Amino acid sequence: MNPTRSSLDVALAASALALTALLTGCGSLPDRPARATLYDFGPLLTAPAPAPVDAAPLPTLSLAEIEASARLEGTQILYRLSYADANELRPYGQSRWSVAPNQLVYQRLRDALAQRRTVLNREESATMARTAGRVPRTLRVSLDEFSHYFESPARSAGLVRLRATLIQSAAGGDSVLAQRSFMVQRPAPSTDAPGGVKALVAASDAAIAELVTWVDQVR
Template sequence: MNVNPKITLSARRLRVVATLALGAAASALLLAGCGALPDRPARAVLYDFGPGLVAGGAAAVATAGAPVAAGSTLALADIEASARLEGTQVLYRLGYADGNELRPYGLARWSVAPVQLVHQRLNDALSVRHTVLSPRESASMARSGGRVPNTLRVTLEEFSQYFEAPSASVGLVRLRATLIQTQPGGDRVLAQRSFTVQRPAPTADAAGGVKALAAATEAAVTELAGWVDATR
């Protein structure tokens, strides 16, 4: 049986063309599949109060303040707060919609919980005029028969960006401080006071809220430290 060489050649060409077409289609599908893969999820931006203190805050006091007075010792307890403020979410409220609801930013986090940030700033401010002890150090003094210093207990009641309008917000910080004297018969409250401070946010977003909360914290801490000096 004789085979027409022209027909055989045409069949081979058709097979080659078909193979190339299948390869191109497979490549197209592969590229389309790669394009359909989800993007890597965006990471949350981490915030803190910065490497130093804001102007007018405790840093200025530390530079020009009086040295620590002899025997001026104070125990600073861990700051207490609601469970929501013990997390690292940057929180805000929409006062013009529902001011009772705390909302978290999706891609903004504090580097540590706000109670830790506030505790560190308060410790720095108090250390300008006092020897500040931790609760463990104070308890150690008591066990060794030394004089037990007064204890400052602080509750962080509010720490959020409050939107008065969609484009206007403030950083709102509220602290309640209690100065306690430890006696053989039990603790005695020497004084108690609440501090509420707000500072305007430069922008209506998480970054602006963080700056406003840092400024409000510095103002509240400076005011609280002054109150401790006056109370003692």
């Protein structure tokens, strides 16, 4: 018997066993955590309504960043079970907004307002005040509720609540021109995160439409 050949056979067999053990071990490793599904409001597809021919142009408006509670400044998609505990906000595990809800609402509101007037952010408004000596009205909005609301295990809706304040700034200080709250619910097509997203987008668009109409009417 050739001792060299025997030693080589033993080494090859040992390598094969080690490779088999390695492959078996890899197969037993836990799967990668699933990536969260990201949602936003999607494109704004509604065409602006044509303004009446004799309508006066609407004044320039400054839109402040939308305020929200700390819980709504994150990207979690939140739901409430009113039949269990309506005071508890719960997050969906594998579904998130692409950015915080107050930012999504801000962009949607700005797009809606800009269909009929010039809309400035805070920096643009400050520049206008310095260069033109005019301070436009400021719209401040707070997002007070933004959740997938379950009335029962089989029935749910997107619930959005906004509070809007229209302010005029002057040398003597700010004055409140008008203030109003808006609360809108829209039924969810399914009792899960995708259904909640669709309902919240629909409720947000409806609340924003009401808010824009209200702003346009304040004189």
